[in-house]
Each structure stands twice: as structure tokens, then as C-alpha cells.
Amino acid sequence: MLGDGDLDLSAVYQFARAHETAKAADISLKLESDITATAQEQIEKAGKELQKITDVRTNSSSILCTYDLASGRVTALKRFDHVIEAPNWMKDGSLLYNDGGHLFRYYMDSRKIVPVDTGFCINCNNDHVPTQDNRYVFVSHMTFDSGFNSLVYRIPLDLEEGQKAEPVQVTKKGPSFLHGVSPDGKEAAYCAFRNYDPVTGKALADIYIHPTEGGQEKGLTDHQGFNDGPEYSMDGKNIWFISTRTGLMQVWKMDRDGSNQTQMTFEDQNNWFGHISPDGKYVVNIAYHKGALDPGEHLSNMNVSLWLMKADGSERHKILDFFGGQGSINVNSWDPGSTKFAFVMYELEHK
Structure with a gap:
């Protein structure tokens, strides 16, 4: 669909994507350089404009929720008039989430929101992971000083009064996008782009692991498809991940050393981010229509x-069917008892 520039472009685009319309634009199609531009040139211009707003979220609100496994009940905890992302369920009953690159804790009992001191890591991606004892949180901190980059850092959470957080860099190479930390806290798993397709020139997404104290990274996947979202089982024996190697995005599982890579989901849809429960019994994931x-x-x-x-x-x-996607359940959000998990719903607020 092409319009004449009378409506807000972001609103039209987001509406079209929510309804899975292939293409939509509402812009003036007159090219300044040539008002007699061909239809193809007009479409190309529209495409370039749309690429700029692929993930614009300035008109979104967020609803932090929990899902009860036994009853199937969804509980809305708090509404935000902006985007928050990726809750983790902490042992003290709080939910750790990302808000604009900063981390916060929402305490469900008191409904209190407390900022988390992350030191210089104030541009965190939505893939933070606390250690099993909740003493540390690992983050992907993005920098733009010399082009886009993302590195993994470890940040202490159990700070004493007056103590400031001092992030410790884990990965040496970037971009690296964290998704998992081993139960013993000695290893981090992440998605990284280290190689390029010789035909298309596109960066290849693969799964890597890295010791949290020194050492070198090790690749676990071999460039087949887009590989992302590595997450350790609570016993540390397996890593759950996702891959497009069989066509659509599906949930996979492998041994911790990268062996025995096995596809676990097979629906005719795109299954993202398989999150294993603490008791090792269940896996929840978010899915997009094919x-x-x-x-x-x-x-x-x-x-x-x-x-x-x-x-x-x-x-x-x-x-559950709901309106969400990126940021809804990017990281493991199961409660310690494996009876509930947290996620985020979104609403568009265009007027």
C-alpha cells in the first residue's frame, strides 16, 4: 500500500506490520530531483524510508505480566507508558528488566522500582542474564564510538552501601550478544558474527562460549543458518538455542560442548528463544507466524x-496469543519454583 503523505509514517508501518501486510507506506512519492520519477523509483524511495523505521517503538506502551503454569492465568503487574524489555525472575521476588539500556528491578510485593547500578554499562541490550546465585548479572553493552559494537560484561549485584559497580569485560571480540551463563558462573554463551557468507557477503550468526575469567572464545555452531539465543540448562549439561538451518527459526538443543545438536520444534512457524525451566521439565518460547x-x-x-x-x-x-515480539521474553524469566514465568505485552499508542 502506498499513500500520499497525510498520515504518520511510523503509525502506518506499525499498523501494517501488526496485521502482517507485506508493504505499507504513507509518504509523498515526489522525488525532489525528478517529479516525473518512475513507479519503480517511487517504490525504491518508499522502501528506503521504511528501512529507517523497522523497529521504531516510540509510540509503544508495555505491560509487565506473569503467566501461571497451573491455571493458565495471565496477571498484569504494571503498565509503563514506554518500552521495557526482557524480564528475569530474581530469587528475592523482583523482576529485573531493561528500560532504555538501563536495568531496573520491579518488586512485585511492594510494587517498588529500583534502578540497578551497572557502572558504565548504560546502553545494555535486552539480553541480560543473572548468575544462578544472583550475585552477578551479565550484560551486552553496546558502544558506537568506532561503529556499532557489543561486548559482554559481568556486573556485581550484591554491592555494599556506598560501593559502585565496576563492570568486568568478558568477551574480547564484538559484536557479541549474550544469552546464557552456565550454572557455575564460569562460562558465558552468546550469539556472535565472526564470519561472512562467501556468496552473499552477509555476516553469519553463530553460537560461541567464553570463560568468564580470561581464556578464548570457542564456536559451537558451523555457520548453518542463523543461530542465536543460547541458554544453559540448570544442570549445565545442555545448551538450548535457535537456528534457521532447516528453513524456519526453530528451537534446538545441544550438549554443552556443541555436540549432539538436535532440533526440538517443528511447527510451520518461526519459534524464537527456548527457555528451560529451573527444574528442567519445561521449555517456553515465543513464535511468529510464517x-x-x-x-x-x-x-x-x-x-x-x-x-x-x-x-x-x-x-x-x-x-497464549498476544501482541508483542522483540523484548517480550528474550531471556529466561522462569520463577525459581518453575511454576510461573514473566513476559511483556505491548500496545501501540498512535493517535
Whole structure:
């Protein structure tokens, strides 16, 4: 759909994407250099304009929620008039989440919000991961000083009064996008771009691990498809991840050393981010409709669903349809008792 520039472009684009319309634009198609531009030139201009707003979220509000496994009940905890992302369920009953690159804790009992001191890491991506004892949180901190980059850092959470957080760099190479920390806290798993497709020239997304104290990174996947979202099982024996190597994005599992890579989901849809419960019994993931986006895309403000299965892949079923996507459940958000998990719904606020 092409318009004449009478409506807000972001609003039109977000509306079209939410309804899975292939292309939509509402811009003036007159090229300043040539008012007699061909239809193809006009379409190319529209495409360039749309690329600028692929993930614009300035008109979104967020609803922090929990899902109860036994009852299927969704509880809305708090509404925000802006975007928050990726809750983790902490042992003290708080939810750790990202808000504009900063981390905060929402205490469910008191409804109090407390900022987290992350030192110089104030441009964190939505993939923070606390250690199992909650003494540290690992983050991907993005910098733009010499081009886009992202590195993994470890930040202490149990600060004494008056003590300032001092992040410790874990990965030497970037970009690195964290998604998992081993139960013993000695290893981090992340998605990274280190190689390029010799035909297309596109960067290849693979899974890497890195000791949290020195050492070198090690690749676990071999450039087949887009590989992302590595997350350790609570016993440390397996890493759950996602990959497009069979066409659509699907949930996979492998041994901690990268062996025995096994596909775990098979629906005709794009399944993102498999999160294993602390008791090792269940896996929840977010899913996009086939054709709504490219398999390697994980976009915001779309009609998505949550799926649940046992860790062996059995009893798999959809548990919820909602409006969300990027930021809804990027990281493991199970409660310590494996009875609930947290996620974020979104709403568009265009007027």
C-alpha cells in the first residue's frame, strides 16, 4: 500500500506490520530531483524510508505480566507508558528488566522500582542474564564510538552501601550478544558474527562460549543458518538455542560442548528463544507466524504466541496469543519454583 503523505509514517508501518501486510507506506512519492520519477523509483524511495523505521517503538506502551503454569492465568503487574524489555525472575521476588539500556528491578510485593547500578554499562541490550546465585548479572553493552559494537560484561549485584559497580569485560571480540551463563558462573554463551557468507557477503550468526575469567572464545555452531539465543540448562549439561538451518527459526538443543545438536520444534512457524525451566521439565518460547517476517528477524509490535513443551519435546502446545515480539521474553524469566514465568505485552499508542 502506498499513500500520499497525510498520515504518520511510523503509525502506518506499525499498523501494517501488526496485521502482517507485506508493504505499507504513507509518504509523498515526489522525488525532489525528478517529479516525473518512475513507479519503480517511487517504490525504491518508499522502501528506503521504511528501512529507517523497522523497529521504531516510540509510540509503544508495555505491560509487565506473569503467566501461571497451573491455571493458565495471565496477571498484569504494571503498565509503563514506554518500552521495557526482557524480564528475569530474581530469587528475592523482583523482576529485573531493561528500560532504555538501563536495568531496573520491579518488586512485585511492594510494587517498588529500583534502578540497578551497572557502572558504565548504560546502553545494555535486552539480553541480560543473572548468575544462578544472583550475585552477578551479565550484560551486552553496546558502544558506537568506532561503529556499532557489543561486548559482554559481568556486573556485581550484591554491592555494599556506598560501593559502585565496576563492570568486568568478558568477551574480547564484538559484536557479541549474550544469552546464557552456565550454572557455575564460569562460562558465558552468546550469539556472535565472526564470519561472512562467501556468496552473499552477509555476516553469519553463530553460537560461541567464553570463560568468564580470561581464556578464548570457542564456536559451537558451523555457520548453518542463523543461530542465536543460547541458554544453559540448570544442570549445565545442555545448551538450548535457535537456528534457521532447516528453513524456519526453530528451537534446538545441544550438549554443552556443541555436540549432539538436535532440533526440538517443528511447527510451520518461526519459534524464537527456548527457555528451560529451573527444574528442567519445561521449555517456553515465543513464535511468529510464517511469512510475517524473515526467519532470522525478531521484530517488535506483532501478533505472536507463547508455546510450551516438556523438555523432551513432548506435549507441545500453544498457551497464549498476544501482541508483542522483540523484548517480550528474550531471556529466561522462569520463577525459581518453575511454576510461573514473566513476559511483556505491548500496545501501540498512535493517535
